[in-house]
Amino acid sequence: MAFPHEDNLPKSSCSDQNRAKTAAPEGPAVDDARSALDVGKVLTPQEVENINDKSFLQALKTWPFAALWSMVLSSTMIMVAYGPAWIAQLFALPAFTMRFGFEYDGVYTISAGWQSTLSACSMVGQIIGATSIAILMDKYGRKPSFIFALFLISGCEFVQFFSTSLTVLLVGTILVGVSLGCFGVLCLTYAMEVVPLRLRGALGGLYSLGIITGPLLSAAVAQAVVNMTSVWAYRIGYAVHWVWPVVLLPLSIFLPESPVWLTRRGRLAEAEAALARLAITGYDVGPDLARMVAVDQQELLYAQSTSYIEIFKGVNRRRTVIACVCYATIALTGNTLVNSGAYFLILAGIDANTSFYWALGSALLALIGAFCGLYILAAWDRRPVYIWSQAIGGLVLILVGFVQLEASYWERVNGPFGQAALFAAWNFVYGAFIGPISTVIMGEVPNNALRPKTVAFATMVQVVLVVLTLVINPYLMNPGFAFLQGYIGFIAGAIGMLCTIWIYFYVPETALTIERLELLFEAEIDARHFRSYDVAQLDGPDAVPAGHEADMKCKA
Structure with a gap:
């Protein structure tokens, strides 16, 4: 039996027009999910109430590679926090202030205006990067977006590294800020999508751990180069950004795409393969894929597109x-x-x-x-x-x-x-x-x-x-x-x-x-x-929020 294309998906207001029209071969897990997709099935409140998630250790043993890949992506948050922190360190670095600053009472300093501008523009760049990468993630997937962000920061860092004036440095700071803004959205989204409930908290917490570690790394680098008088005193600090692309670009080739994104695009065979790569060998991912499809169908009732609006x-x-x-x-x-x-x-x-x-x-x-x-x-x-x-x-x-x-x-x-x-x-x-x-x-x-x-x-x-x-x-x-x-x-x-x-x-x-x-x-x-609400009580008319009755007809 052929796997259903987009034409078989529920239509009208419930259909996500961004799904890919992709055929896929049959498989055990695909068969489980296909029955839900064929009829636009969603889990009933009673079925949701009966879901029992694994304990933390059980989840870790079942999904070790999901945890590992989430840790890999979350490591980029150290780089994200390191960037702005290194800018702050530069203002106290003698080699930097002597090259780009001015002398005042025998001390070289960077003007307050330039300090504020460089710090603020790094943040502005992060806003641009975060809002832009979310669009690319929805269109092309998490893996290509992650690889793109690594290439982007690899190239943009050259502008900062070889800057000879504060103006050029400002341009480089904005570009690197755009690159850094991509990683926060990428790593948190990926972690929330690939790990089960019991691992979500700890692996999501790595985001915050990276934010705290970055400034400490910048302080350590500054301490190591503070007595240097050449341009390498501040260039070494910029070069630290290249550590992540050098290490992560080869690894990213093997990064599994998010099965949630693949499911939303209708590519269930690929979603099954991605789940299998994230789980321990021999684990049956069929029920997990079926749940993923059911959640996707439920979300289509309340989000007709994935736009910012x-x-x-x-x-x-x-x-x-x-x-x-x-x-x-x-x-x-x-x-x-x-x-x-x-x-x-x-x-x-x-x-x-x-x-x-x-x-x-x-x-x-x-x-x-x-x-x-x-x-x-x-x-x-x-x-x-x-x-x-x-x-x-x-x-x-x-x-x-x-x-x-x-x-x-x-x-x-x-x-x-x-x-x-x-x-x-x-x-x-x-x-x-x-x-x-x-x-x-x-x-x-x-x-x-x-x-x-x-x-x-x-x-x-x-x-x-x-x-x-x-x-x-x-x-x-x-x-x-x-x-x-x-x-x-x-x-x-x-x-x-x-x-x-x-x-x-x-x-x-x-x-x-x-x-x-x-x-x-x-x-x-x-x-x-x-926490205490029994969702089984939502069976019947109360399960449908006001204004969505027409959308619920799509499930029939």
């Missing part, structure tokens, strides 16, 4: 808002402030050497926290941990403000050192809880069809907020302007508490099967009840 329609709008706010909390609740902790301490009267040692220790605490976060994401639900961690983070920052109220703050070092300890504690909470959980929820909450676009849009929102906080914070901290010192903790802490309240009412538990998430969002269940 679709993420703002119907139930998808709710999912987009959740993804954006969760990822934005990283910028809104103190991350930028704590990252400026060394400068904060210098303004408080602590010597520069001690301040920078504190910054290194604080970053290491965040890294330790990130490793703890991998276990937390694998073992615990997202929602309760997320709520408590945001509340604790907000409380810690408010305490920073109360320390500033101490009458003898300027007479003793206890106050600044107490604030330094609180900042370090916040960094651990961020590394273990806030950062990884925000990222994983951002990746889990969209549906499969719109995940790249949703992740890209949430990334854009977060980057814009990071740029705004980078611009605003100096005015709040510096003498001659607001000079709020520790009182900034009241502002950041209050925002953190407001985010906690919003999360409590609007962010659902996402450590659920994709099928369950689809039904709960479609039925517009309150976010507080996602």
Whole structure:
């Protein structure tokens, strides 16, 4: 029997016009999935309720190569975080400032305008890259897009490496920023699509681990070249970007395409082969492929295309808002402030050497926290941990403000050192809880069809907020302007508490099967009840959200 082409797919508003017309040979798993595809079958609420996912160890033993490939792609997040961090290191690198800066009171420096421009344009490039790669991923697949991004950064890095003026360096920074923006969307989307529920949290948490590791790598490279006086002092730092393409391009030849993307294109035989490559040898991928097809059919009822406009329609709008706010909390609740902790301490009267040692220790605490976060994401639900961690983070920052109220703050070092300890504690909470959980929820909450676009849009929102906080914070901290010192903790802490309240009412538990998430969002269940709600209750008319009755006829 021939495998069904696109002509056999359900039509009208339920059909995804972007599916490929691809014939495929029969196979056991294809037979399982074909019956669902022939009739546009979706899983009933009772079938979804009865799905039992494997434990973490069982999932890891069954899908070892899915975990391995997710780790490979997630390693690029170290490079993504390293890029902007290296730009910040350059402004303190003597060889760089002597070549591109000007002398002021015997010290070479880069003008504040150029510092802001280079930092901001790197972020602008990432926005362009993230929003563009999502379109390519939908059209050409995850694997070709990943290879393209690796080639892109390999070429763009030459502009930075050989730059002879700040203008050329600016062009190179934008181009490299575009390249770096691609990888965040790619690695998170791929991880969420190829690994089962029990592995999603830990492997999605590698995204946050990479973000924390990148600045540490840039600091280590800067320390290694700080005493060099030749152009190689800063060129070596740029050349580090080439490590990833050199290692990953040969590996990417063997990267399995996302079976979710192949299923959406109607290429079920290839999806079966991809699943088989991601699983342990001899594992029957038939039921997994059938579930994948059923989810795809369900999503077609609520996303008639994969355009950016679709993420703002119907139930998808709710999912987009959740993804954006969760990822934005990283910028809104103190991350930028704590990252400026060394400068904060210098303004408080602590010597520069001690301040920078504190910054290194604080970053290491965040890294330790990130490793703890991998276990937390694998073992615990997202929602309760997320709520408590945001509340604790907000409380810690408010305490920073109360320390500033101490009458003898300027007479003793206890106050600044107490604030330094609180900042370090916040960094651990961020590394273990806030950062990884925000990222994983951002990746889990969209549906499969719109995940790249949703992740890209949430990334854009977060980057814009990071740029705004980078611009605003100096005015709040510096003498001659607001000079709020520790009182900034009241502002950041209050925002953190407001985010906690919003999360409590609007962010659902996402450590659920994709099928369950689809039904709960479609039925517009309150976010507080996602974990406990019995989706079997959705059998009957209540299973169809208002306004979608006509779409449901496509299943017949």
